[in-house]
Amino acid sequence: MADVRTCALGGGAAPALAQLAPDQLAAVAEPRHTARIIAPAGSGKTRVLTERARHLVTERGIPAQQIALIAFNKRAQQEMSERTADMPGLQVRTLNAIGLAIVNGSRPFAARDDRRATIDEPEVRRILASLVQFPRRRNADPLSPWLEALTAARLGERDPVQVERSYGGDVDGFAEVFPRYRAELRRRGQADFDEQVVLAVEALETERTTLTTARAVCRYLLVDEFQDLTPAHLHLVRLLAGPEGNVFAVGDDDQTIYGYNGADPAWLIDFSTYFPGAAEHALTVNYRCPPDVVEVADRLLRHNRRRVPKVIHAARSADGLTLHPSTDDTVSVTLDIVRSAVAAGTTPSDIAVLTRVNSLLAPVQAALVGAGIPVTGGVGREFVQRTSVHAALAWLRLADGGPFAGSDLDEALRRPSRGLSPKVGEWVAEQRSLDGIRRLATRLNSERDADRVAALATDIERLARTSGTEARLLMLRDGLGLGASVAGLDRQRHGMNRAAQSDDLLALVQLARLAPSGDFEQWLTRTLAQPWSSGGVTLSTVHRVKGLEWPTVVVHHASDDQFPHRLADDLEEERRLFHVAITRCSSRVHVVAADTPSPFIAQLTNEPPPPRAGGDTRPAIPVARSSQAAPARPGHDLTTADAALFAELKDLRRHLAQGKPAYVVFGDAVLDTIARTRPTDLEAFACIPGVGPAKLGQYGQAFVDAVNGFEASFSD
Numbered sequence: 001m002a003d004v005r006t007c008a009l010g011g012g013a014a015p016a017l018a019q020l021a022p023d024q025l026a027a028v029a030e031p032r033h034t035a036r037i038i039a040p041a042g043s044g045k046t047r048v049l050t051e052r053a054r055h056l057v058t059e060r061g062i063p064a065q066q067i068a069l070i071a072f073n074k075r076a077q078q079e080m081s082e083r084t085a086d087m088p089g090l091q092v093r094t095l096n097a098i099g100l101a102i103v104n105g106s107r108p109f110a111a112r113d114d115r116r117a118t119i120d121e122p123e124v125r126r127i128l129a130s131l132v133q134f135p136r137r138r139n140a141d142p143l144s145p146w147l148e149a150l151t152a153a154r155l156g157e158r159d160p161v162q163v164e165r166s167y168g169g170d171v172d173g174f175a176e177v178f179p180r181y182r183a184e185l186r187r188r189g190q191a192d193f194d195e196q197v198v199l200a201v202e203a204l205e206t207e208r209t210t211l212t213t214a215r216a217v218c219r220y221l222l223v224d225e226f227q228d229l230t231p232a233h234l235h236l237v238r239l240l241a242g243p244e245g246n247v248f249a250v251g252d253d254d255q256t257i258y259g260y261n262g263a264d265p266a267w268l269i270d271f272s273t274y275f276p277g278a279a280e281h282a283l284t285v286n287y288r289c290p291p292d293v294v295e296v297a298d299r300l301l302r303h304n305r306r307r308v309p310k311v312i313h314a315a316r317s318a319d320g321l322t323l324h325p326s327t328d329d330t331v332s333v334t335l336d337i338v339r340s341a342v343a344a345g346t347t348p349s350d351i352a353v354l355t356r357v358n359s360l361l362a363p364v365q366a367a368l369v370g371a372g373i374p375v376t377g378g379v380g381r382e383f384v385q386r387t388s389v390h391a392a393l394a395w396l397r398l399a400d401g402g403p404f405a406g407s408d409l410d411e412a413l414r415r416p417s418r419g420l421s422p423k424v425g426e427w428v429a430e431q432r433s434l435d436g437i438r439r440l441a442t443r444l445n446s447e448r449d450a451d452r453v454a455a456l457a458t459d460i461e462r463l464a465r466t467s468g469t470e471a472r473l474l475m476l477r478d479g480l481g482l483g484a485s486v487a488g489l490d491r492q493r494h495g496m497n498r499a500a501q502s503d504d505l506l507a508l509v510q511l512a513r514l515a516p517s518g519d520f521e522q523w524l525t526r527t528l529a530q531p532w533s534s535g536g537v538t539l540s541t542v543h544r545v546k547g548l549e550w551p552t553v554v555v556h557h558a559s560d561d562q563f564p565h566r567l568a569d570d571l572e573e574e575r576r577l578f579h580v581a582i583t584r585c586s587s588r589v590h591v592v593a594a595d596t597p598s599p600f601i602a603q604l605t606n607e608p609p610p611p612r613a614g615g616d617t618r619p620a621i622p623v624a625r626s627s628q629a630a631p632a633r634p635g636h637d638l639t640t641a642d643a644a645l646f647a648e649l650k651d652l653r654r655h656l657a658q659g660k661p662a663y664v665v666f667g668d669a670v671l672d673t674i675a676r677t678r679p680t681d682l683e684a685f686a687c688i689p690g691v692g693p694a695k696l697g698q699y700g701q702a703f704v705d706a707v708n709g710f711e712a713s714f715s716d
Contacts, residue, residue: 020051021315027281028052029059033220033246035279036271038253040312041297041583042288042549045250046076049222050083052248053090056220064089065108068098068218070237072225076547080224091217095233096193098240099200102214103191110213116191116199121147124192127184131177133664145170145692146177153178154194155230156262170692172664197232204239215242225547226251226271230262238274245275253308254301257543257577259570269308285313288549288586290320296604297579303608304572320588323604328595330557331510335367337590338537341552348374352538352550354581356562357499359383361539363510364556366527370514374536381528384521388486388501389508391415393521395476399463403432412460416485417682418452421705428453434461448708469520470512477505488686489696490567500567542581551587558601559594575600634672645710646675652706656699665699666690678707 020028024044027037028051039045053069056062068091069084071077081092093101105112125143134142149171153163164174185195204211218240223229226249229237241247253265272278286294291314298312324333334353341351353364358379365378383389394411398404406429413425420428424444431437434457441454459480466472477483486501515523538550555578563581564574578600582589593601635646649671656665666674670690679685685700 020047021285021287023282023284024048024051027250027283028055030248030279030281032277032279033244033248034275034277035248035281036226036268036275037248037250038268038280038282038308038310039250040252040283040286040310041255041580042286043252043283043312044287045252045283046079046224047083048283049224049248049250050080052222053084054087057087057090062220065091066217066219067091068093068221068240070095070098070221070223072228072547076224095229095236096196098218099196099236100191102200102203102210103196105210108213108217110207110210112203112207112210114199114203116185116189116195118196119190119192121192123190124150127181127188128177131180131184132173142170146174149174150178150181150192151194151261154198155232157231157235167692169666169670169690169695172667172695194232197230197236201232201235201239204236211239214240219244220246220248222248222250224250225255227253227256227265227268228258228263229267231264232262234267234274241275245278247275247278249275254304254310254576255546255580257546257573257580259573265306269306282308282310284311285315286583287315289314289583289589290316290318290585290587292319292321293582293585293589296321297583299605299607300575300582300600300603301579303603304575305611306572318587320585321582322588322590323601324590324592326593326595326597329513330592330594331363331367331514333592334364334554334556334590335371337554337592338368338373339371342373346552347535348533348537349376349535350551351554352540352545352548352552352584353554353556354540354542354545354584355556356542356565356577357503358541359386359499359503359507360510360557360562361541362507362528363514365539366511366514366524368537368539369527369530374533375539376532376534376536377539378532379528381525383504383507383528384525386504387489388415388482388504391482391486392473392476392505392508395460395463395480395482396469396472396520398460399466399472401464402434406430409437412456414682416481417701417704418456419681419704419708420449420452422701424449424453428456448712468512469515470509473505473509473512477509485683488683498567500565502561502566542577545584546580549584549586551585553582553585553589555581555589555591557594558591558598560596560598562594563598563600575603634668635675638672638675642675645678645707646671648706648710649674649703652702656702666695666703674703674707678711679704680708680711 021044024047027048037045037048039048049069053067056067057064064087069080071080071092071094073094077092077094084090084092100116100118102109103112104115124147128143128146132146145167149163149167152158152166153160160175160178164171167174182195185191191199204214221237221241223237228251237247249268249271251268253268256263256265267274289297294312294314298310301307327333338351338353342348353361355361355364361378362383365375368375384393391411391414394408397408398412409429409431410425413420413428427440428437431440437453437457441450441457444450444453463472463475463480466475483502483505486505490500490502511524512520558578563578564571568574578598582591591601635643638646653662653665653671667690670688673688673690674685677684677688679688682696682700682704685691685704686696691700
């Protein structure tokens with residue numbers, strides 16, 4: 001992504017070498033064609049790239065047709081094209097665009113017979129749906145992990161078998177489906193986004209003419225945001241560069257924040273390994289941020305061990321960092337900051353509020369809309385359909401009194417799970433009042449079922465007696481177990497860039513504080529449906545704004561479970577992400593700390609400890625929770641009782657698979673663990689390795705019922 005701010009360096013497409021600062025000019029005029037340029041936030045790296053291209057043409061006599069400026073995305077490509085409009089023949093493309101041109105043999109690349117039409121995500125979903133049978137369930141997207149797995153296998157260049165294992169049951173059969181999916185694309189003459197790169201790599205590795213022509217066309221590669229390449233993109237760059245290795249890489253290892261897609265700071269840290277003999281140059285001036293922001297950002301990053309050491313200076317003099325005291329009402333603080341800025345004359349479009357996950361944008365969005373301040377970005381009405389939000393709203397409707405809706409009772413039985421059989425669940429869903437639920441409990445033959453149905457009625461009554469929407473949501477989350485229940489859905493989501501279920505519930509509680517008396521759900525839906533304004537305050541997650549800037553930035557709700565996020569596995573990347581957040585400002589950044597503040601806030605002002613002499617230089621990254629090791633031969637070393645249950649579970653699996661392969665339900669290793677641990681409710685079942693959210697919802701209750709039925713018969 002490119003730095004949007006250009007006023008300090010000059011704009012326009014005319015030659016601008018005289019406008020470059022000394023460190024930038026030195027990078028542009030680097031005598032070697034292979035170089036690593038470390039360009040920290042706000043250092044004008046896009047200007048350096050475009051002027052490097054101009055320097056090669058005007059000073060080195062390189063034909064523009066042999067130079068490829070590689071943009072990270074379409075936005076950066078447009079900016080580079082505007083700056084080099086006076087250089088006909090210069091290629092300004094993304095790596096995906098180059099890949100597709102190679103695949104289709106588009107000029108100036110070598111002609112090929114295998115042409116592919118591009119398809120978007122909806123078509124990818126349709127193809128996957130033709131290859132894999134997915135359950136139709138409300139509030140679930142079973143295709144989503146498959147889309148992620150396709151990217152992990154191709155752009156991450158990972159073994160499909162390992163990818164399948166990493167998803168904990170959500171993409172069972174992926175290793176088999178993966179080649180079938182690619183074959184279907186080939187049969188249709190199509191390529192999705194990831195396939196553009198993979199097909200180009202395969203063509204370059206197997207077709208001499210394709211490779212020779214591509215290297216002549218891309219003799220000089222000037223690559224932006226080098227640290228954000230995936231392994232497949234890096235593979236493509238190295239193939240295009242060839243033995244000469246004319247790769248001018250510009251980027252910042254301290255801004256590697258897309259690790260979940262395969263980006264790695266090693267691409268820059270170990271650049272000379274990939275391109276031997278490369279020169280090195282560092283840009284040293286941040287032209288965007290105030291000096292106190294530059295200072296604390298530098299101190300924060302020095303807590304990371306896996307990085308290129310840097311010395312960064314600010315080009316400006318005015319300070320612009322405000323650290324707000326910890327509070328349990330971060331929404332009010334952020335609203336006051338924005339309202340004060342607007343009252344002082346700042347236009348809303350010059351303000352951005354940034355969060356770690358998009359869930360927490362919802363209450364800020366509601367607060368600003370309620371204050372009459374326009375916004376752009378945030379969340380839409382789909383927020384109310386998220387799993388934990390949908391469940392919480394169902395409980396709130398039950399607490400408001402009858403007649404109950406069967407769908408609400410069904411949702412309440414599932415989250416948190418009562419461990420009832422499907423038949424008893426159907427009977428509960430037929431009731432329309434608390435008295436009806438209690439009468440049903442007295443008619444049930446099973447004492448266990450009767451107690452659980454009666455407990456449901458008691459919980460609904462407890463919630464109804466709690467006054468106020470916010471108090472009810474807190475009771476539901478912390479007292480009735482919804483928080484613990486939905487947390488199990490996140491068990492397999494570590495290392496992926498997404499909100500946790502608890503983030504959604506926190507956002508819902510904060511929204512309840514803002515809501516007027518009356519129908520909370522109606523107010524929420526109406527508020528989130530308000531149209532965005534192109535001139536409004538930008539509401540965004542940090543991942544979406546790298547390369548952008550605003551005069552005023554608010555880093556909202558900096559808590560210890562947001563920065564670093566509770567689902568993150570890479571502590572150093574989370575620290576880099578916080579650094580990206582605070583360096584989006586050109587005038588002032590406000591860091592709004594939650595009641596349990598992010599440890600990164602203290603690291604802004606506290607120097608890192610000195611490295612241990614001779615100590616490990618690898619990054620301090622938390623180790624992901626290990627899963628229980630499955631036996632070498634599942635089911636073959638069980639006790640007599642466990643073996644009997646294992647056999648029953650296999651019979652159940654055969655029934656649920658309906659003629660499909662066993663892995664469609666669960667593998668033997670999962671059944672072995674079920675037989676050993678005997679989970680009696682969905683919360684316990686969710687903790688079994690190999691049980692992801694999709695499988696939990698589709699098959700969990702059936703297996704829990706089987707375990708409970710076995711234990712009851714075994715005890716008799």
